[in-house]
Amino acid sequence: MAIPKVCGIETEYGIHVVGGDPNPIAASSVLINAYLQEVVRQRTGWDFEDESPGNDARGAPGPDALPPQVETHLVNAVLTNGARYYVDHAHPEFSTPECADALECVRYDRAGEEILVRSMEAAAATVTDGRTLVVYKNNSDGKGNSYGTHENYLVDRSVPFDRVVAAVTPHFVTRQIFTGSGKVGAETATLDGHAVEFQLSQRAEFFEEPVGLETTLKRPIVNTRDEPHADSRRYRRLHVIVGDANLCEVATFLKVGTTSLVLAMLEDDALARRPLGLADPVRAMYEVSLDRSLGHPLALADGTTATALDVQWELFGAARKYADERGLACMGDEAVGEEVLRRWEHVLHALETEPASLARQLDWVAKLQLIEAYRDRHGCGWDDPRLAALDLQYHDLRPARSLFARLDTERLVTADEVARAVTEPPRRTRAWFRGQCLQRWPDAVVTANWDSLVFDVGTDPLRRVPMMDPLRGTAEHVDELLQASTSPADLLDRLSS
């Protein structure tokens, strides 16, 4: 049986300083500190004890492997909703807490946006030297510099990693037709020398390898970082670096939901009806991103061809059959799983017949429609800087400036749900225990990370509470315990008794 697809999204936001010192590291620190000091007024630091981003899922790392550096000196906080909010390299980054299903993941991804908006407001009140800090939810600066939006999924350790690679690669390459956020022009490559007007994905052209450990150089379609933040005998955490940052909630929902389903099918050996291996996945990434007609035939390893839509229909067909035969408990919530299937089918059908009808659901369609309308009105060519400005400003998170916010896109979560998710953790993963402890005893939790909390109850030594199973520490498991505990010391006594 497939294990529940606990999931989460990490977003590195673009940050731009208007007027004054442009240093993005300093600006990111100011932004996050403003939120921690002015809005939440509480701070628990991140615990780096278990960080090992250099571990490679294939075993020994390749000779060219450059494991990422762990930066411990920059602001790095854990929030009461179980999320991590910190400076990563030169960007503010928000990692959602562990979510139990794809819809919950949308809710916390949106909570992340809300936290960045509140951070900008707090920074505006504290920064008095004339600088304005502006945050963008996108993945590139249009000049060849890319920053990531990473998904994470809980995967059964017993599945060999080469089978993971074979299963997810065709999906990652072809899901761009609904996960792409759209981009005017190209930054690094023009396929066979053709000029690029518009492409489906922000990220596609930054991928150079089919599989690898790196995330900043020679980016791989399948990342091999083997850092489960959980019991490594039972679990993997598939770290997915190939996605775009989405503003459309339906796009985020489908990105996470369809990928969860593909992974569940992999675990239950329910995937292959037809081998979907691509002859050249890296080239296919570009080809799909550059193909607005959605009709480009991709070369498969078996010598045949298929369009991105063909591959997605094949995966959808397998998923529909899988759900009918085995149910969707692996999706965290049966109804959410069914909704993923319903929307997946609808989107594929609409992409096949009339892509423009998805302007309320998919970012690349919404952005393209906006740009085409603007071109019509102003008669500008594709190289007009106003189109690049429009592209950039689509992702501006300031409510007064955001172009996305002006579009009437379909919402899956309410403003109230997002507001609650800013402070409250998900109930059905260990994020509940982390967030609740932070909420109840902020002074006693000295540090926290994904798989443990460290308490200071006033007597030596500090005490670490391991949380090696993402599916334990839920509201159902620990609420009685938390209610009964009169103090952190009492909680620890009860836990060890």
Added chain:
Amino acid sequence: MAERELKKKTASERPEEAVEDVPAASAKGEKLKAELDDLLDEIDEVLEDNAEEFVRNYVQKGGE
């Protein structure tokens, strides 16, 4: 050849109600255009004044 076979096979397996999910574009066309016009008016107001400079100044360090 293989591509066509694949298309045919998947198409026959799709339930028919999916077709009803897609809105009829022609009926919506006029309304959509009016909405887009309003939106473009708004965008003309909020779009950064000097587009070229705005785009040039947006420089990020690579991340991840």
